[in-house]
Amino acid sequence: MPKARLTREQIAERAALELPDGAYVNLGWGIPNLIAAYVPKDVVVYFHSENGILGMGPRAKAGEEDYDLVDAMKVPVTLVPGAAYFSQVDAHVMTRGGHLDICILGGLQVSERGDLANWRVPGAKGAGGIGGAMDISVGAEKLIVTMEHNSKDGQRKIVTACSYPLTAIECVNTIITDLAVIDVTTDGLVLREVAPGFTPEEVQEQTEPKLRCSENVPEMALRTK
Amino acid sequence: MDLAVADVPDGAIVMFGGFGGAGFPNNLIQGLARRGARNLRVISNNCGTGDGELGILFKNRQIRHVVAAFPGPGATYFQQQFDAGEVELELVPQGILCERMRAFGAGIPAFYSPVGVGTDVAKGKEERVIRGKRYILEQALGADYAFIKAYRADRMGNLVYRKAARNFNPIMATAAKITIVEVDEVVETGTLDPETIVTPSIYVDRIVVAKGIHNA
Numbered sequence: 001m002p003k004a005r006l007t008r009e010q011i012a013e014r015a016a017l018e019l020p021d022g023a024y025v026n027l028g029w030g031i032p033n034l035i036a037a038y039v040p041k042d043v044v045v046y047f048h049s050e051n052g053i054l055g056m057g058p059r060a061k062a063g064e065e066d067y068d069l070v071d072a073m074k075v076p077v078t079l080v081p082g083a084a085y086f087s088q089v090d091a092h093v094m095t096r097g098g099h100l101d102i103c104i105l106g107g108l109q110v111s112e113r114g115d116l117a118n119w120r121v122p123g124a125k126g127a128g129g130i131g132g133a134m135d136i137s138v139g140a141e142k143l144i145v146t147m148e149h150n151s152k153d154g155q156r157k158i159v160t161a162c163s164y165p166l167t168a169i170e171c172v173n174t175i176i177t178d179l180a181v182i183d184v185t186t187d188g189l190v191l192r193e194v195a196p197g198f199t200p201e202e203v204q205e206q207t208e209p210k211l212r213c214s215e216n217v218p219e220m221a222l223r224t225k
Numbered sequence: 226m227d228l229a230v231a232d233v234p235d236g237a238i239v240m241f242g243g244f245g246g247a248g249f250p251n252n253l254i255q256g257l258a259r260r261g262a263r264n265l266r267v268i269s270n271n272c273g274t275g276d277g278e279l280g281i282l283f284k285n286r287q288i289r290h291v292v293a294a295f296p297g298p299g300a301t302y303f304q305q306q307f308d309a310g311e312v313e314l315e316l317v318p319q320g321i322l323c324e325r326m327r328a329f330g331a332g333i334p335a336f337y338s339p340v341g342v343g344t345d346v347a348k349g350k351e352e353r354v355i356r357g358k359r360y361i362l363e364q365a366l367g368a369d370y371a372f373i374k375a376y377r378a379d380r381m382g383n384l385v386y387r388k389a390a391r392n393f394n395p396i397m398a399t400a401a402k403i404t405i406v407e408v409d410e411v412v413e414t415g416t417l418d419p420e421t422i423v424t425p426s427i428y429v430d431r432i433v434v435a436k437g438i439h440n441a
Contacts, residue, residue, distance in 0.1 A: 092320025135320030
Protein backbone atom coordinates (compact mmCIF):
# COMPACT_ATOMS: atom_id res chain seq x y z
CA MET A 1 0.00 0.00 0.00
CA PRO A 2 1.43 3.43 -0.90
CA LYS A 3 2.37 5.67 1.99
CA ALA A 4 -0.03 8.49 2.81
CA ARG A 5 1.08 11.90 1.61
CA LEU A 6 -0.02 14.99 3.53
CA THR A 7 -3.58 16.20 3.06
CA ARG A 8 -4.21 19.72 1.78
CA GLU A 9 -5.02 20.72 5.36
CA GLN A 10 -1.69 19.32 6.58
CA ILE A 11 0.19 21.26 3.89
CA ALA A 12 -1.63 24.36 5.17
CA GLU A 13 -0.74 23.49 8.76
CA ARG A 14 2.96 23.18 7.88
CA ALA A 15 2.89 26.42 5.87
CA ALA A 16 1.35 28.27 8.84
CA LEU A 17 4.54 27.59 10.81
CA GLU A 18 6.42 29.83 8.37
CA LEU A 19 4.52 32.91 9.55
CA PRO A 20 6.43 35.03 12.08
CA ASP A 21 4.61 37.00 14.76
CA GLY A 22 3.49 40.41 13.53
CA ALA A 23 3.83 39.60 9.82
CA TYR A 24 1.69 41.18 7.08
CA VAL A 25 0.60 38.28 4.88
CA ASN A 26 -1.27 37.69 1.62
CA LEU A 27 -2.79 34.26 1.05
CA GLY A 28 -3.76 33.15 -2.46
CA TRP A 29 -6.41 30.74 -3.67
CA GLY A 30 -6.44 26.99 -3.07
CA ILE A 31 -4.35 25.50 -0.26
CA PRO A 32 -3.15 28.98 0.93
CA ASN A 33 -6.76 29.84 1.69
CA LEU A 34 -6.76 27.05 4.34
CA ILE A 35 -3.72 28.42 6.22
CA ALA A 36 -5.39 31.10 8.40
CA ALA A 37 -7.08 28.38 10.47
CA TYR A 38 -3.68 26.90 11.42
CA VAL A 39 -1.80 30.00 12.60
CA PRO A 40 -0.29 29.05 16.00
CA LYS A 41 -2.08 30.60 18.98
CA ASP A 42 0.95 32.62 20.13
CA VAL A 43 1.39 34.23 16.70
CA VAL A 44 -0.54 37.28 15.45
CA VAL A 45 -0.46 38.00 11.71
CA TYR A 46 -2.33 40.56 9.61
CA PHE A 47 -3.95 39.31 6.43
CA HIS A 48 -3.98 41.47 3.31
CA SER A 49 -6.80 40.99 0.82
CA GLU A 50 -6.04 42.45 -2.60
CA ASN A 51 -9.50 43.94 -3.00
CA GLY A 52 -8.52 46.49 -0.34
CA ILE A 53 -8.34 45.18 3.24
CA LEU A 54 -5.45 44.87 5.67
CA GLY A 55 -6.32 43.06 8.88
CA MET A 56 -8.90 40.69 7.46
CA GLY A 57 -10.41 38.31 10.05
CA PRO A 58 -12.30 35.03 9.71
CA ARG A 59 -15.34 34.44 7.53
CA ALA A 60 -18.49 36.22 8.78
CA LYS A 61 -20.98 34.13 10.74
CA ALA A 62 -24.25 33.19 9.07
CA GLY A 63 -26.69 36.07 9.43
CA GLU A 64 -23.87 38.60 10.01
CA GLU A 65 -22.65 38.88 6.42
CA ASP A 66 -22.02 42.34 4.97
CA TYR A 67 -21.60 42.13 1.20
CA ASP A 68 -19.50 45.30 1.18
CA LEU A 69 -17.02 43.46 3.42
CA VAL A 70 -15.81 40.56 1.31
CA ASP A 71 -12.48 38.99 0.40
CA ALA A 72 -11.14 38.70 -3.15
CA MET A 73 -13.19 35.53 -3.58
CA LYS A 74 -16.52 37.19 -2.69
CA VAL A 75 -16.62 35.52 0.74
CA PRO A 76 -18.09 37.79 3.46
CA VAL A 77 -15.36 38.25 6.07
CA THR A 78 -14.70 40.17 9.30
CA LEU A 79 -11.99 42.53 10.49
CA VAL A 80 -9.47 42.27 13.33
CA PRO A 81 -8.71 45.30 15.53
CA GLY A 82 -6.38 47.66 13.66
CA ALA A 83 -7.75 46.78 10.21
CA ALA A 84 -7.86 49.30 7.35
CA TYR A 85 -9.65 49.73 4.01
CA PHE A 86 -7.99 51.23 0.94
CA SER A 87 -8.28 51.41 -2.83
CA GLN A 88 -7.09 48.93 -5.40
CA VAL A 89 -4.03 51.06 -6.16
CA ASP A 90 -2.95 50.98 -2.51
CA ALA A 91 -3.71 47.25 -2.31
CA HIS A 92 -1.10 46.69 -5.02
CA VAL A 93 1.33 49.35 -3.82
CA MET A 94 1.52 46.93 -0.88
CA THR A 95 2.06 43.82 -3.05
CA ARG A 96 4.28 45.15 -5.83
CA GLY A 97 6.13 47.61 -3.63
CA GLY A 98 7.42 44.85 -1.35
CA HIS A 99 5.57 46.00 1.75
CA LEU A 100 4.10 42.61 2.67
CA ASP A 101 6.33 40.27 4.67
CA ILE A 102 5.15 36.93 3.31
CA CYS A 103 2.90 35.88 0.44
CA ILE A 104 1.69 32.31 -0.03
CA LEU A 105 0.28 31.23 -3.39
CA GLY A 106 -0.87 28.02 -5.00
CA GLY A 107 1.16 26.59 -7.88
CA LEU A 108 0.85 24.53 -11.03
CA GLN A 109 4.61 24.37 -11.66
CA VAL A 110 7.71 25.75 -9.94
CA SER A 111 11.09 25.65 -11.66
CA GLU A 112 14.56 25.03 -10.30
CA ARG A 113 15.34 28.75 -10.36
CA GLY A 114 12.07 29.70 -8.68
CA ASP A 115 9.91 30.58 -11.69
CA LEU A 116 6.21 30.16 -10.87
CA ALA A 117 3.37 29.09 -13.18
CA ASN A 118 0.00 29.23 -11.44
CA TRP A 119 -2.65 30.91 -13.55
CA ARG A 120 -3.37 28.81 -16.59
CA VAL A 121 -3.22 25.18 -17.68
CA PRO A 122 -2.34 25.13 -21.40
CA GLY A 123 -5.27 23.95 -23.49
CA ALA A 124 -7.84 24.54 -20.73
CA LYS A 125 -11.17 26.01 -21.80
CA GLY A 126 -12.03 29.59 -20.93
CA ALA A 127 -10.00 32.75 -20.71
CA GLY A 128 -8.07 32.04 -17.52
CA GLY A 129 -7.39 34.86 -15.12
CA ILE A 130 -4.27 36.51 -13.74
CA GLY A 131 -5.87 38.43 -10.88
CA GLY A 132 -3.32 39.73 -8.40
CA ALA A 133 -0.90 36.78 -8.68
CA MET A 134 1.68 38.50 -10.91
CA ASP A 135 1.86 41.66 -8.79
CA ILE A 136 2.12 39.55 -5.61
CA SER A 137 4.81 37.23 -7.00
CA VAL A 138 7.00 40.06 -8.24
CA GLY A 139 6.80 42.12 -5.09
CA ALA A 140 6.77 39.53 -2.31
CA GLU A 141 9.59 39.90 0.19
CA LYS A 142 9.23 36.16 0.73
CA LEU A 143 7.09 33.98 -1.55
CA ILE A 144 6.00 30.52 -0.47
CA VAL A 145 4.19 28.19 -2.86
CA THR A 146 1.95 25.48 -1.41
CA MET A 147 0.82 22.72 -3.76
CA GLU A 148 0.64 18.97 -4.24
CA HIS A 149 4.04 17.58 -5.26
CA ASN A 150 2.54 15.89 -8.34
CA SER A 151 -0.37 16.74 -10.60
CA LYS A 152 -3.51 14.58 -10.53
CA ASP A 153 -2.13 12.50 -13.41
CA GLY A 154 1.19 12.00 -11.60
CA GLN A 155 3.29 14.60 -13.46
CA ARG A 156 6.09 16.29 -11.54
CA LYS A 157 5.25 19.89 -10.71
CA ILE A 158 8.73 20.90 -9.54
CA VAL A 159 10.53 21.06 -12.86
CA THR A 160 13.77 22.16 -14.50
CA ALA A 161 11.87 24.74 -16.56
CA CYS A 162 8.14 25.55 -16.48
CA SER A 163 6.15 24.55 -19.56
CA TYR A 164 2.97 26.31 -18.38
CA PRO A 165 2.43 30.09 -18.83
CA LEU A 166 4.52 31.89 -16.23
CA THR A 167 3.26 34.07 -13.41
CA ALA A 168 6.69 35.50 -12.62
CA ILE A 169 10.35 34.54 -12.98
CA GLU A 170 12.76 33.82 -10.11
CA CYS A 171 10.22 34.70 -7.45
CA VAL A 172 9.67 31.61 -5.26
CA ASN A 173 11.64 31.24 -2.02
CA THR A 174 10.09 28.09 -0.54
CA ILE A 175 7.89 25.27 -1.80
CA ILE A 176 5.72 23.32 0.66
CA THR A 177 4.07 20.19 -0.72
CA ASP A 178 2.46 16.96 0.45
CA LEU A 179 5.97 15.41 0.36
CA ALA A 180 8.48 18.07 1.35
CA VAL A 181 9.62 21.56 2.27
CA ILE A 182 12.08 22.80 -0.34
CA ASP A 183 13.99 26.09 -0.43
CA VAL A 184 14.99 27.77 -3.68
CA THR A 185 18.56 29.03 -3.33
CA THR A 186 21.17 30.46 -5.68
CA ASP A 187 22.77 26.99 -5.55
CA GLY A 188 19.55 25.26 -6.61
CA LEU A 189 16.81 23.48 -4.67
CA VAL A 190 17.53 22.45 -1.08
CA LEU A 191 15.40 19.80 0.61
CA ARG A 192 14.73 21.14 4.11
CA GLU A 193 12.12 18.64 5.43
CA VAL A 194 10.31 15.53 4.26
CA ALA A 195 6.73 14.44 5.01
CA PRO A 196 6.52 11.89 7.83
CA GLY A 197 7.50 8.43 6.59
CA PHE A 198 9.14 9.59 3.34
CA THR A 199 12.84 9.53 2.45
CA PRO A 200 14.82 12.19 0.54
CA GLU A 201 15.26 9.62 -2.25
CA GLU A 202 11.50 9.22 -2.58
CA VAL A 203 11.06 12.99 -2.77
CA GLN A 204 13.84 13.24 -5.37
CA GLU A 205 12.07 10.61 -7.49
CA GLN A 206 9.03 12.94 -7.77
CA THR A 207 11.15 16.05 -8.42
CA GLU A 208 12.69 16.77 -11.81
CA PRO A 209 15.67 18.95 -10.82
CA LYS A 210 18.36 17.68 -8.46
CA LEU A 211 17.67 18.34 -4.76
CA ARG A 212 20.55 19.11 -2.43
CA CYS A 213 20.22 18.07 1.18
CA SER A 214 22.14 17.42 4.37
CA GLU A 215 22.76 13.89 5.63
CA ASN A 216 19.77 13.93 7.96
CA VAL A 217 16.70 15.63 6.59
CA PRO A 218 14.16 16.06 9.40
CA GLU A 219 10.50 15.14 9.07
CA MET A 220 7.92 17.93 9.12
CA ALA A 221 6.58 18.58 12.61
CA LEU A 222 2.78 18.40 12.39
CA ARG A 223 0.19 18.36 15.16
CA THR A 224 -2.30 16.48 13.03
CA LYS A 225 -1.14 13.11 11.75
CA MET B 226 -30.97 56.34 -14.00
CA ASP B 227 -31.55 55.94 -17.73
CA LEU B 228 -30.97 59.68 -18.22
CA ALA B 229 -27.51 59.38 -16.65
CA VAL B 230 -26.36 56.93 -19.32
CA ALA B 231 -28.48 58.23 -22.22
CA ASP B 232 -25.51 59.73 -24.11
CA VAL B 233 -23.27 56.64 -24.06
CA PRO B 234 -22.77 55.96 -27.78
CA ASP B 235 -22.04 52.74 -29.65
CA GLY B 236 -18.31 51.97 -29.49
CA ALA B 237 -17.74 53.91 -26.26
CA ILE B 238 -14.93 52.95 -23.86
CA VAL B 239 -16.46 52.42 -20.41
CA MET B 240 -14.75 51.37 -17.18
CA PHE B 241 -16.73 49.78 -14.33
CA GLY B 242 -15.79 49.69 -10.65
CA GLY B 243 -16.30 46.64 -8.45
CA PHE B 244 -14.43 43.59 -7.15
CA GLY B 245 -15.58 40.45 -5.36
CA GLY B 246 -19.25 41.38 -5.74
CA ALA B 247 -18.74 44.65 -3.84
CA GLY B 248 -18.77 48.17 -5.28
CA PHE B 249 -20.36 47.44 -8.65
CA PRO B 250 -22.56 50.21 -10.11
CA ASN B 251 -25.25 47.64 -10.87
CA ASN B 252 -28.06 50.15 -11.43
CA LEU B 253 -25.96 52.07 -13.97
CA ILE B 254 -24.99 48.81 -15.68
CA GLN B 255 -28.66 47.88 -15.99
CA GLY B 256 -29.41 51.37 -17.31
CA LEU B 257 -26.76 50.82 -19.99
CA ALA B 258 -28.29 47.43 -20.79
CA ARG B 259 -31.67 49.16 -21.34
CA ARG B 260 -30.03 51.88 -23.43
CA GLY B 261 -28.59 49.14 -25.64
CA ALA B 262 -25.35 50.85 -26.75
CA ARG B 263 -23.32 48.28 -28.71
CA ASN B 264 -19.73 47.51 -29.68
CA LEU B 265 -18.60 48.72 -26.27
CA ARG B 266 -14.98 48.49 -25.17
CA VAL B 267 -15.09 47.87 -21.45
CA ILE B 268 -12.55 47.86 -18.63
CA SER B 269 -13.33 46.00 -15.41
CA ASN B 270 -11.64 43.63 -12.99
CA ASN B 271 -14.20 40.89 -13.73
CA CYS B 272 -16.60 39.98 -16.55
CA GLY B 273 -19.80 39.41 -14.60
CA THR B 274 -21.45 36.73 -12.50
CA GLY B 275 -24.34 35.12 -14.38
CA ASP B 276 -26.69 37.99 -15.33
CA GLY B 277 -25.22 40.13 -12.52
CA GLU B 278 -22.61 42.89 -12.68
CA LEU B 279 -21.33 43.06 -16.28
CA GLY B 280 -23.07 39.76 -17.12
CA ILE B 281 -26.18 41.43 -18.53
CA LEU B 282 -24.09 43.46 -21.02
CA PHE B 283 -22.39 40.30 -22.30
CA LYS B 284 -25.74 38.50 -22.40
CA ASN B 285 -27.09 41.33 -24.59
CA ARG B 286 -23.95 41.12 -26.77
CA GLN B 287 -23.22 44.81 -26.21
CA ILE B 288 -19.48 44.27 -25.56
CA ARG B 289 -16.85 43.79 -28.27
CA HIS B 290 -13.61 44.13 -26.32
CA VAL B 291 -12.74 43.81 -22.64
CA VAL B 292 -9.71 44.65 -20.53
CA ALA B 293 -9.80 42.62 -17.29
CA ALA B 294 -7.58 41.00 -14.67
CA PHE B 295 -9.79 38.11 -13.67
CA PRO B 296 -12.81 37.46 -15.92
CA GLY B 297 -14.01 34.85 -13.42
CA PRO B 298 -15.48 31.36 -13.59
CA GLY B 299 -18.97 32.78 -12.97
CA ALA B 300 -18.78 34.98 -16.07
CA THR B 301 -20.95 32.58 -18.05
CA TYR B 302 -21.83 34.80 -21.03
CA PHE B 303 -18.31 36.22 -21.36
CA GLN B 304 -16.70 32.75 -21.26
CA GLN B 305 -19.10 31.42 -23.95
CA GLN B 306 -18.40 34.38 -26.22
CA PHE B 307 -14.65 34.22 -25.56
CA ASP B 308 -14.50 30.52 -26.46
CA ALA B 309 -16.51 31.27 -29.62
CA GLY B 310 -14.11 34.09 -30.56
CA GLU B 311 -16.91 36.67 -30.37
CA VAL B 312 -15.31 38.96 -27.80
CA GLU B 313 -11.69 40.15 -27.51
CA LEU B 314 -9.88 40.03 -24.19
CA GLU B 315 -6.80 41.85 -22.97
CA LEU B 316 -5.77 40.13 -19.74
CA VAL B 317 -3.87 42.45 -17.40
CA PRO B 318 -2.33 41.83 -13.96
CA GLN B 319 -4.68 43.40 -11.40
CA GLY B 320 -2.22 45.83 -9.87
CA ILE B 321 -1.12 46.95 -13.33
CA LEU B 322 -4.74 47.38 -14.43
CA CYS B 323 -5.35 49.95 -11.70
CA GLU B 324 -1.87 51.50 -11.92
CA ARG B 325 -2.44 52.14 -15.65
CA MET B 326 -5.67 53.95 -14.72
CA ARG B 327 -3.89 55.87 -11.98
CA ALA B 328 -1.22 56.93 -14.49
CA PHE B 329 -3.85 58.11 -16.97
CA GLY B 330 -5.63 60.14 -14.32
CA ALA B 331 -2.32 61.62 -13.20
CA GLY B 332 -1.18 62.63 -16.69
CA ILE B 333 1.54 59.96 -16.95
CA PRO B 334 1.47 58.38 -20.44
CA ALA B 335 3.35 55.17 -19.62
CA PHE B 336 5.57 53.66 -16.94
CA TYR B 337 8.06 50.84 -16.40
CA SER B 338 6.92 47.91 -14.27
CA PRO B 339 8.50 44.66 -13.08
CA VAL B 340 5.17 42.78 -13.25
CA GLY B 341 4.93 40.25 -16.07
CA VAL B 342 8.61 40.36 -17.09
CA GLY B 343 9.44 37.06 -18.80
CA THR B 344 5.74 36.10 -19.10
CA ASP B 345 3.02 36.33 -21.78
CA VAL B 346 2.14 39.79 -20.41
CA ALA B 347 5.49 41.14 -21.68
CA LYS B 348 4.82 40.15 -25.31
CA GLY B 349 5.10 43.12 -27.65
CA LYS B 350 6.13 45.50 -24.88
CA GLU B 351 9.36 47.46 -24.69
CA GLU B 352 11.74 46.00 -22.10
CA ARG B 353 14.44 47.95 -20.34
CA VAL B 354 16.98 47.26 -17.60
CA ILE B 355 17.02 49.90 -14.88
CA ARG B 356 19.59 49.60 -12.09
CA GLY B 357 20.21 45.99 -13.02
CA LYS B 358 16.57 44.84 -13.03
CA ARG B 359 14.26 44.06 -15.98
CA TYR B 360 11.11 46.16 -16.53
CA ILE B 361 8.43 46.42 -19.21
CA LEU B 362 6.69 49.54 -20.44
CA GLU B 363 3.00 49.74 -19.57
CA GLN B 364 0.65 52.28 -21.20
CA ALA B 365 -1.79 54.50 -19.30
CA LEU B 366 -5.42 53.39 -19.53
CA GLY B 367 -8.31 55.84 -19.76
CA ALA B 368 -11.95 55.74 -20.85
CA ASP B 369 -14.79 57.85 -22.21
CA TYR B 370 -16.94 56.98 -19.19
CA ALA B 371 -16.31 55.62 -15.69
CA PHE B 372 -19.32 53.98 -14.02
CA ILE B 373 -18.57 53.81 -10.32
CA LYS B 374 -20.29 53.03 -7.03
CA ALA B 375 -19.86 54.99 -3.80
CA TYR B 376 -21.75 54.94 -0.53
CA ARG B 377 -22.56 58.60 -0.12
CA ALA B 378 -22.09 61.78 -2.13
CA ASP B 379 -22.68 65.42 -1.31
CA ARG B 380 -24.33 67.66 -3.90
CA MET B 381 -20.94 68.73 -5.26
CA GLY B 382 -19.91 65.13 -5.88
CA ASN B 383 -17.50 64.51 -3.03
CA LEU B 384 -17.58 60.75 -2.38
CA VAL B 385 -17.33 58.45 0.60
CA TYR B 386 -17.06 54.69 0.11
CA ARG B 387 -18.13 51.79 2.27
CA LYS B 388 -15.71 49.03 3.39
CA ALA B 389 -14.22 46.85 0.63
CA ALA B 390 -16.66 48.33 -1.91
CA ARG B 391 -14.06 51.07 -2.52
CA ASN B 392 -11.68 48.91 -4.64
CA PHE B 393 -11.32 50.29 -8.23
CA ASN B 394 -13.91 53.07 -7.87
CA PRO B 395 -11.76 56.04 -6.73
CA ILE B 396 -9.09 55.23 -9.35
CA MET B 397 -11.57 55.00 -12.22
CA ALA B 398 -13.12 58.31 -11.16
CA THR B 399 -9.85 60.01 -12.20
CA ALA B 400 -9.35 58.17 -15.49
CA ALA B 401 -12.44 58.94 -17.59
CA LYS B 402 -13.75 61.96 -19.48
CA ILE B 403 -17.13 61.56 -17.78
CA THR B 404 -17.47 59.91 -14.37
CA ILE B 405 -20.95 58.78 -13.35
CA VAL B 406 -21.42 57.65 -9.77
CA GLU B 407 -24.21 55.59 -8.26
CA VAL B 408 -24.68 56.23 -4.51
CA ASP B 409 -26.97 55.06 -1.72
CA GLU B 410 -27.66 58.64 -0.65
CA VAL B 411 -26.85 62.29 -1.38
CA VAL B 412 -26.30 64.70 1.51
CA GLU B 413 -26.05 68.49 1.67
CA THR B 414 -22.71 69.96 0.64
CA GLY B 415 -20.62 70.66 3.72
CA THR B 416 -21.99 67.82 5.82
CA LEU B 417 -19.34 65.23 4.84
CA ASP B 418 -16.22 65.39 7.00
CA PRO B 419 -13.47 66.58 4.61
CA GLU B 420 -11.06 64.14 6.33
CA THR B 421 -13.18 61.18 5.19
CA ILE B 422 -13.70 62.18 1.54
CA VAL B 423 -11.86 59.70 -0.67
CA THR B 424 -12.90 61.06 -4.08
CA PRO B 425 -13.00 64.86 -4.23
CA SER B 426 -15.80 66.34 -6.36
CA ILE B 427 -13.46 67.50 -9.13
CA TYR B 428 -13.49 63.95 -10.55
CA VAL B 429 -17.26 63.45 -10.54
CA ASP B 430 -19.62 64.58 -13.34
CA ARG B 431 -22.98 62.91 -12.63
CA ILE B 432 -24.59 61.47 -9.51
CA VAL B 433 -27.43 58.97 -9.43
CA VAL B 434 -29.13 57.83 -6.23
CA ALA B 435 -30.19 54.19 -6.26
CA LYS B 436 -30.62 51.40 -3.82
CA GLY B 437 -27.58 49.16 -4.09
CA ILE B 438 -27.99 45.83 -5.84
CA HIS B 439 -25.79 43.07 -4.47
CA ASN B 440 -24.95 39.96 -6.39
CA ALA B 441 -24.01 37.70 -3.55
